[in-house]
Amino acid sequence: MSQHPQPKYAIRPIVPEAVYTNRKEHLNYLHQTALNAIERRSMSVVLLGQRRMGKTEIFKRGVNRLFFEQEHHADIHRSVVPVYYSFKDTVSDKWDFSIDYVENFIRWYVAFRLRDLTILSTTDVTQEGVIEFLRNHLDQFKELESALNFYEGFLKKNVTMPEDKALSLPRRVSDWHEATIVMFLDEFQNTRLPQYNFDVVGLMQEAVESPTCPHFVTGSAMSILAKEILGRGSLFGRFESEPIEEMTPYWGTQLALKSATYYHAVTSDTMAPVIAERCGCNPFYITSVVRQSAKLNKPLTDETVLNEILAVDLSSGFIWSELNDQVSRWIARINEYNITKWVL
Numbered sequence: 001m002s003q004h005p006q007p008k009y010a011i012r013p014i015v016p017e018a019v020y021t022n023r024k025e026h027l028n029y030l031h032q033t034a035l036n037a038i039e040r041r042s043m044s045v046v047l048l049g050q051r052r053m054g055k056t057e058i059f060k061r062g063v064n065r066l067f068f069e070q071e072h073h074a075d076i077h078r079s080v081v082p083v084y085y086s087f088k089d090t091v092s093d094k095w096d097f098s099i100d101y102v103e104n105f106i107r108w109y110v111a112f113r114l115r116d117l118t119i120l121s122t123t124d125v126t127q128e129g130v131i132e133f134l135r136n137h138l139d140q141f142k143e144l145e146s147a148l149n150f151y152e153g154f155l156k157k158n159v160t161m162p163e164d165k166a167l168s169l170p171r172r173v174s175d176w177h178e179a180t181i182v183m184f185l186d187e188f189q190n191t192r193l194p195q196y197n198f199d200v201v202g203l204m205q206e207a208v209e210s211p212t213c214p215h216f217v218t219g220s221a222m223s224i225l226a227k228e229i230l231g232r233g234s235l236f237g238r239f240e241s242e243p244i245e246e247m248t249p250y251w252g253t254q255l256a257l258k259s260a261t262y263y264h265a266v267t268s269d270t271m272a273p274v275i276a277e278r279c280g281c282n283p284f285y286i287t288s289v290v291r292q293s294a295k296l297n298k299p300l301t302d303e304t305v306l307n308e309i310l311a312v313d314l315s316s317g318f319i320w321s322e323l324n325d326q327v328s329r330w331i332a333r334i335n336e337y338n339i340t341k342w343v344l
């Protein structure tokens with residue numbers, strides 16, 4: 001199938017390898033939990049932490065590792081198929097969502113089994129291309145026959161409750177064929193947007209409970225994850241929780257040094273721990289301060305400069321845009337209840 005030289009990522013992370021720092025514990029945990037599913041010893045997992053802690057980066061790296069590091073990728077009983085899906089904030093209805101979810105599943109499944117990334121590219125392989133490929137290779141992908149039928153049914157809109165069928169499809173495939181699949185679901189908070197005027201979370205109850213198909217979930221708004229998954233929401237009790245926190249002072253310092261080298265900022269061994277500390281060892285804030293220093297051409301050599309850069313960044317830089325985004329969303333959320341005026 002391959003037409004191009006293949007990149008080394010199934011899904012490309014944003015942070016360059018030269019800057020990426022630690023997080024090994026979380027990566028190993030997800031990797032091992034995914035592999036344990038082959039012997040039906042795993043539960044679904046929620047990766048829960050404050051914003052900008054590096055959850056998405058961990059998911060993408062976890063997926064890549066499972067994709068490339070398993071020896072028996074073609075053997076349905078000895079390998080686990082990683083599927084990455086990010087809930088969009090743009091779906092318009094349940095058909096859109098169902099088509100997208102199942103199409104994404106089929107693409108990842110085929111790509112992994114063949115260890116060929118071509119079909120993951122929606123520009124190289126169109127919807128028709130996916131269907132045609134599967135039709136011609138059904139002897140090789142018997143497990144995907146029902147997926148193909150649903151997919152075609154969704155496109156023709158002649159299926160009832162497509163969103164239910166879509167969400168439970170991966171589990172049905174793995175249960176029925178004794179395969180193992182791990183769904184990595186990011187931006188889970190989007191399922192609470194008004195665009196999703198159907199109940200993704202409620203319908204996921206069954207899907208996430210299969211030992212053949214654990215679901216790894218993360219997202220941006222802790223409160224939604226915590227309420228739905230760890231609190232009293234529909235998914236309560238169906239997940240193991242993996243908390244993620246700020247980096248340790250040691251790794252925060254390493255990150256300050258690495259990102260300074262990468263982004264051509266100047267700092268020192270004595271200042272790096274101070275930067276890490278002032279940024280609460282949040283990987284995003286550390287990187288932002290270092291990049292701002294490079295941009296302003298101000299070496300991070302003492303605390304006065306650090307304060308200056310923090311001040312600039314807080315009023316206009318990388319951290320500002322992040323805070324602005326958080327506050328805007330917060331206000332938008334309050335607005336839903338028409339109490340903004342009252343609060344402000």
Ligand SMILES: Nc1ncnc2c1ncn2[C@@H]1O[C@H](COP(=O)(O)OP(=O)(O)OP(=O)(O)O)[C@@H](O)[C@H]1O
Nearest residue numbers: 019020021051052053054055056057220283284287
């Ligand atoms: N291990 C790491 N090493 C270096 N930089 C990191 C690391 N993890 C995160 N970062 C930095 O933090 C930024 C945010 O990472 P990421 O998008 O994975 O966070 P997140 O927890 O998914 O955020 P959100 O809550 O907004 O979804 C990255 O773009 C990068 O600058």
Ligand SMILES: [Mg+2]
Nearest residue numbers: 055056219220
């Ligand atoms: Mg994220």
